[in-house]
Amino acid sequence: MIPKFRAWDKEENRMIDDYEVLISSDGCTYYNHYEGGLRDLGFDVEIMQSTGVKDKNGVEIYEGDILKLRAIFLAPDDKIGYIEYSPKYGYSIIFEGNRLYRQEYWASTNKLNYEVIGNIYENPELLEGHEK
Template structure:
């Protein structure tokens, strides 16, 4: 799998797919809303990697995404993040103060889940849910 990234542009407060990363120059390459190729320094972005997984609608899941999944009793919103210590993608429920490997949610396929937002544009979706 070829790693795929997106970024949160701290200057424009917008989310973009990353077309290239240049570590020598410490820059990311992306195409803006006007279809213009742009470069931005690493210090001005939050980089997020694709998990390689998809939600129930076929949308690609990136770290920083907020997922909603239905249990028998309720809908729970969780955020996706990279866990450095365990070297894997995890999801976190603020409501239950729990963290679990994202692969378990996908592999078990017990509860359908979908992307409902991300931590930059929709942080309110994580408030006690």
């Protein structure tokens, strides 16, 4: 699998899809496709990697995405959480109270029904009561 990235441009307050990360001998330099060419964005971005998993609608799930999750064991209510990566647990859904649901469970079972409903940068209001 070729890693996929996107980035939140802090200066322009916008999401940049299909972000490229190029590593040079002097460290990381970040670039993205911009109007037919490459544009150096410097370090004023938040980079998010794809989890390699798609939601029920076929939308790729990235770090920072907000998911609505309906699972039999969480019934009767839908739960809202966001995707976060940690070296210890990998990609996890973080629910209110910092409860963690690791990718090895949510990405491998057919009893779940999860959907990307936004991301933590463009839609923080979706996490009200579930603050990051």
